[in-house]
Amino acid sequence: MPRKPGAPLRYREIADGLRRRIEEGEFPPGARLPTERALVNEYTASPGTVRAALGALRDEGLVESRVGSGWYVRSWRPIVRNALKRLSADQWGEGNSIWGVDIDDRELVADGVQIEHLPAGPEIVQVLGLSESDLVWRRSRRYLVDGVPVLRSASYIPDDLAHGTRITQVDTGPGGVYARLAEAGFKPMRFREDLRCRMPSASEMDDLQLAGSTPVVELVRYAYDATGRVVEVNRMILDASRYLLRYDFPS
Amino acid sequence: MPRKPGAPLRYREIADGLRRRIEEGEFPPGARLPTERALVNEYTASPGTVRAALGALRDEGLVESRVGSGWYVRSWRPIVRNALKRLSADQWGEGNSIWGVDIDDRELVADGVQIEHLPAGPEIVQVLGLSESDLVWRRSRRYLVDGVPVLRSASYIPDDLAHGTRITQVDTGPGGVYARLAEAGFKPMRFREDLRCRMPSASEMDDLQLAGSTPVVELVRYAYDATGRVVEVNRMILDASRYLLRYDFPS
DNA sequence: TAGTGGTCTAGACCACTAA
DNA sequence: TAGTGGTCTAGACCACTAA
Structure with a gap:
């Protein structure tokens, strides 16, 4: 009919x-x-x-x-991702949201790191200020909450910064990648986060086990040292249905 | 078959x-x-x-x-929304993005303001620290780029702060709502932005003339005065396919 | 007015789940 | 093994576009 x-x-x-x-x-x-x-x-x-x-x-x-x-x-219980934890802890507290989020006691668990030494793609090469033939270290991992995958992260570090440090190993030691970069004389002084939101590709749907028609957040973080050089790029794919992203900043 | x-x-x-x-x-x-x-x-x-x-x-x-x-x-040419314009202007410059965005010369045009004086919903009431019977001022407008709607914004201000100021009028005067709040002794000192990404409702699809299956970003900004009081809440719905959201912050 | 995407009918077989 | 959502067939009429 x-x-x-x-x-x-x-x-x-x-x-x-x-x-x-x-x-x-x-x-x-x-x-x-x-x-x-x-x-x-x-x-x-x-x-x-x-x-x-x-x-x-x-x-x-x-x-x-x-x-x-x-x-x-479905029950929506968001993970609150606070990009500026230090700033917010003393000045803001945890309240004040129209979504009534509460303190998050669930644990974020990584399920294995992949470390690769490879030539980067053209976009990564460009923001790191490298040439096409240069190698970078790529550290990729997936994060889960209560056994559910929620986030894929891939971090890119130029070879000349990571070479001979524990950045090239699975266990980077206390303080992680940023502490090792600081020791090597490239301490991250400021960050930029660029966010896009879009529907996932088929492989992203598989990787994060997304329910059909859930959008993802594509979040790229750039770490700058004191000279303004980009010393690390971290590209993340988040299951948008599970995240509340929070940014606190002064007027 | x-x-x-x-x-x-x-x-x-x-x-x-x-x-x-x-x-x-x-x-x-x-x-x-x-x-x-x-x-x-x-x-x-x-x-x-x-x-x-x-x-x-x-x-x-x-x-x-x-x-x-x-x-x-489709051709994707994002609007770059930089939440911390002042900070970024002097320290970061405009480059450095894997999406190769360039300076945006397109104009953001508002297509009319609606001003209402009404009791707020329970979520807004709660974050503004009001009771259910209190009235708030709601200033709503839609923004367009090249004639295309990209953003719906609704700002909520408690009556006791807006009363007798140009916040209750269409033209709020130089510096806008925040300048008027400052004059009244409630200068915004810091901000919080909470972001969610999801598929739009039917009415949001109509309002922003969204192509099917485009996600939206729901962005809520809270303005705090020196005492920590929330003096304004601004709830925005963005066409996610048109925006790149940028946050710069120190380490 | 010819052609377009949007919605809808009424079925079919598949891989997978859960008991 | 009975029942479930996922995919697919082969059509139909509608509002709308563009000339």
Whole structure:
């Protein structure tokens, strides 16, 4: 049956109905929705239309699907990433958010570091002020919270800065990469963070086990030493549905 | 015809093919792709499958559809939003980005301010330290670049701070809301910005005329005076596909 | 007015889940 | 092994665009 002219969109009607039922508590966080086939009967619509409605709710971050199991109501409990921890700790405290976030007691766990010594891509080469033939060290790792992958990080350091330091090893020692750079005379004095938000590629979806239609944040951090040289570039991909990004700064 | 077991996903094959053709320059930025019906013939697939492929490319920000006209290759030219302009101007300069952004000469134009005097919602009330019955001033406006809406901003100021000042008028005078707050003895001394990234609601899609499946950034800025009181909350919705958000800070 | 993307129907088979 | 979401077929009519 074709659409009646002027009629409200069928899939939106179904999405609105389900959203209301979720908000009213008929389906609390974690609950399973009726199966697609059951919704087809209940709302007298075709499978594709019901899927479109569920897809709209997924886009809003309200529900997620698990293959072979069903559609579930999602609970959003964000990880608060505070880019300027030191500054905020003494001056701001932890309160004040319209999203009512609380102190985060969950642990961020890395699941293995990959260290590579390779020529960098053209973008990385350019911001590090290197030439195409120069080698860089790439330190890549994935982070998980409660066993769920939330973040992929890849750090790039020019060879002439990392050479002969523990930056080239799995365990970089106390203070990590930045402490080693400081010892080598390239202490990071300031940082820049550039953020983009977009839909993930297929490989990013696999890597972070993203539920369909979850956006990612692409966050690139540049570390500058006292001379203004970029001594490290860190490119991160975050599961946007799990993060609240926080920046505190003076007027 | 059903799927062959183990076969690569048909819609991904088509998406990969089109992506390669775009990257190789067969379809340059701004170009129109073949129609859906033409692609159905060319790739011998059904309409739904071709749409799924185009949808995947749209999710990556590579193409966008215009009703009644066709699918077009998108050109991404980000607006660089630097949260700490003063700091960055003297110390960082404008270079250094893996996205090769350049100085932005396009103008950000507001298309009308709505000023309302109303009781705020529970989240706003809480962060402003008010009670449910208190009134606030809400200043809402939309911003456009080259005629394209990119940002919706809604600023909330407690009545006892705005009362009797030009904050309650369309033209707030030189220095804007923050200058008026300073004159009233509530000068903003520091700021917090909280960012979330998610898919837009239906009304946000309309308001910002978002191409399907473009995420938004929900950015909330809190302004604190010297006593630590929140004197203003500004909730912004950004078209994520058009923005690069930049934060500079010391080590 | 011819052509376009948007929505919708009514099915089918697949890999996967959970008991 | 019964049931689930994921993908796919092969059509249809609609509002809208652009000439």
